[in-house]
Amino acid sequence: MVFIDNTMISFDADSREIVIAKKISSSEFRVHGVDLTDTYVILVGSHIDPSETHISRYIAMLIDPVTLRFITPNLLSPTYQFISQTFTYHPKYGVSIAINSACNMAIIGLSAENKVVLLSINITATGIENSTMHTLRNESFSQYHTGFGRSVAWIDNTTVAIVISNVANPVWSQSEVWVFDVEKPFQRPLFIFPNNQQKLFMRPPPRFLQILSWSRNLLILQGNRQAIIVPSRPTGYFSVLKTNEKLQLLVFEMAPCVAGTYKNSSDFGPCTVCPSQTKNKGNQPCSQCIPCAPTSFCPLGAVGEVSLDDYSSYIQTYSYPSKPTMNNYDDLLVHNIFAVGYSGRCILMSPLFWTAITISFCIVAWLFMTLLKISRSPRAQNHRNNAKKLLKKADIINQGERWVGGLFTLVILLIFGFTFRFASGFLNLYSIETSDVSQISCDDTIRNTLFGSVLQLPLPYPGCGCGCGCALKKIKEVYRTLRKGSVDFQNAPNVSKVSKKG
Numbered sequence: 001m002v003f004i005d006n007t008m009i010s011f012d013a014d015s016r017e018i019v020i021a022k023k024i025s026s027s028e029f030r031v032h033g034v035d036l037t038d039t040y041v042i043l044v045g046s047h048i049d050p051s052e053t054h055i056s057r058y059i060a061m062l063i064d065p066v067t068l069r070f071i072t073p074n075l076l077s078p079t080y081q082f083i084s085q086t087f088t089y090h091p092k093y094g095v096s097i098a099i100n101s102a103c104n105m106a107i108i109g110l111s112a113e114n115k116v117v118l119l120s121i122n123i124t125a126t127g128i129e130n131s132t133m134h135t136l137r138n139e140s141f142s143q144y145h146t147g148f149g150r151s152v153a154w155i156d157n158t159t160v161a162i163v164i165s166n167v168a169n170p171v172w173s174q175s176e177v178w179v180f181d182v183e184k185p186f187q188r189p190l191f192i193f194p195n196n197q198q199k200l201f202m203r204p205p206p207r208f209l210q211i212l213s214w215s216r217n218l219l220i221l222q223g224n225r226q227a228i229i230v231p232s233r234p235t236g237y238f239s240v241l242k243t244n245e246k247l248q249l250l251v252f253e254m255a256p257c258v259a260g261t262y263k264n265s266s267d268f269g270p271c272t273v274c275p276s277q278t279k280n281k282g283n284q285p286c287s288q289c290i291p292c293a294p295t296s297f298c299p300l301g302a303v304g305e306v307s308l309d310d311y312s313s314y315i316q317t318y319s320y321p322s323k324p325t326m327n328n329y330d331d332l333l334v335h336n337i338f339a340v341g342y343s344g345r346c347i348l349m350s351p352l353f354w355t356a357i358t359i360s361f362c363i364v365a366w367l368f369m370t371l372l373k374i375s376r377s378p379r380a381q382n383h384r385n386n387a388k389k390l391l392k393k394a395d396i397i398n399q400g401e402r403w404v405g406g407l408f409t410l411v412i413l414l415i416f417g418f419t420f421r422f423a424s425g426f427l428n429l430y431s432i433e434t435s436d437v438s439q440i441s442c443d444d445t446i447r448n449t450l451f452g453s454v455l456q457l458p459l460p461y462p463g464c465g466c467g468c469g470c471a472l473k474k475i476k477e478v479y480r481t482l483r484k485g486s487v488d489f490q491n492a493p494n495v496s497k498v499s500k501k502g
Helices: 329-338 344-349 351-374 378-394 403-427 468-484
Strands: 002-004 007-012 017-023 029-036 041-048 055-063 070-075 095-100 105-110 115-124 127-140 148-154 159-164 176-181 191-193 208-214 217-222 227-230 237-240 249-251 253-256
Touching (some): 041 095, 055 115, 055 127, 070 127, 105 148, 105 159, 115 148, 148 208, 159 208, 176 208, 329 351, 351 378, 351 403, 378 403
Parallel strands (some): 095 148, 227 249
Antiparallel strands (some): 002 007, 007 017, 041 055, 055 070, 095 105, 105 115, 115 127, 148 159, 159 176, 176 191, 208 217, 237 253
């Protein structure tokens, strides 16, 4: 069967004659993709909406390959597309279809909508005329404008390959082939091609246009007029490209799984990393990783094992606390002055408690001075005058002008005393290895130590838009400055270390 633009032609290869030809109405339906079996044909294209002639939707048509008669349509997506885009060729609006005749299923890729559709075809015993097809499920890709579904192919009865046309950060190619299990949601692929085991050495990175699969082999047609064949390999082996020559046809060669990996299936994919407590030394085919000894250390992807009996356990003698939520000295000082607490120890250590007692004493002294003032006894007046002289000399608020300022000077001296005691005790809390439990505050978890990285460098560095390259450049500048010995650690904005505070 041959499709030319909007015409279907049934061609007999033995007699080399056209058996039947039928024209598809170009004003209503435009074909984008087709696949067929010995029993039926499925066309995928855009159908113009009867009420809105400038928009169209994607549909699939089931066709009898003998009579070329349309059996039943199936709406693939409710989303409308402008016919100015869907009725002309554009890579962004590519549509692909692949039929699995063994399961009577079809997968259709709609790259314009980043969606693939799984169809089920019900072939009746009476013939293709009474057959139907319905949608099993739709799978959409979370990122837009990636061309998810640019091309699709069946690897086997349970596995499909889907091309993502535009990769966000291309390393080996601008496109990728994602392999999924059709029995599970398309959220996490089984593997992706190319990968760190199956690399492509082409510059510029190629873009995949179409994929074909047979007997679990993969054929990729690229935009640079090259083709790639990734053959299926038996268990313990995988396909790898060992040449970087610019050839029109690149064929991957067979190689045993690399150390730390294994492969227990026959396909074109890479080997899988060995699970924890298993290993593979490499240099030989591996279909199952070898278990490690129970007393050995075998991380993920191990190539060997290390006996834990050969190393003595180390227990840290001092448990370093986590970084406190309040690490500014001024904040700690203010919090310590105004905090009272509930226990008797916290109340006796609170500066606010002793300040309240001192203020109460000042009020009593003021009342006593008032009583002496209204007293007519010369002796009382003499004692009052001596007290006023003493309090005026102690007045630091009004510079010796008022005796009341001397009373409040006692409160200020008390606060200064507690502040000095807190500063001295806080200084003695450094370092954390030699200091004891805090005795300067109700909170005995106060530490005069901060824990942080040696160098904190933002990425990208301010004033530079090239990301990690600029960060590396800045690190080199810091290194050269350190060698010159001209770093001001007191004013360095991005350097943090274990240091004293206060």
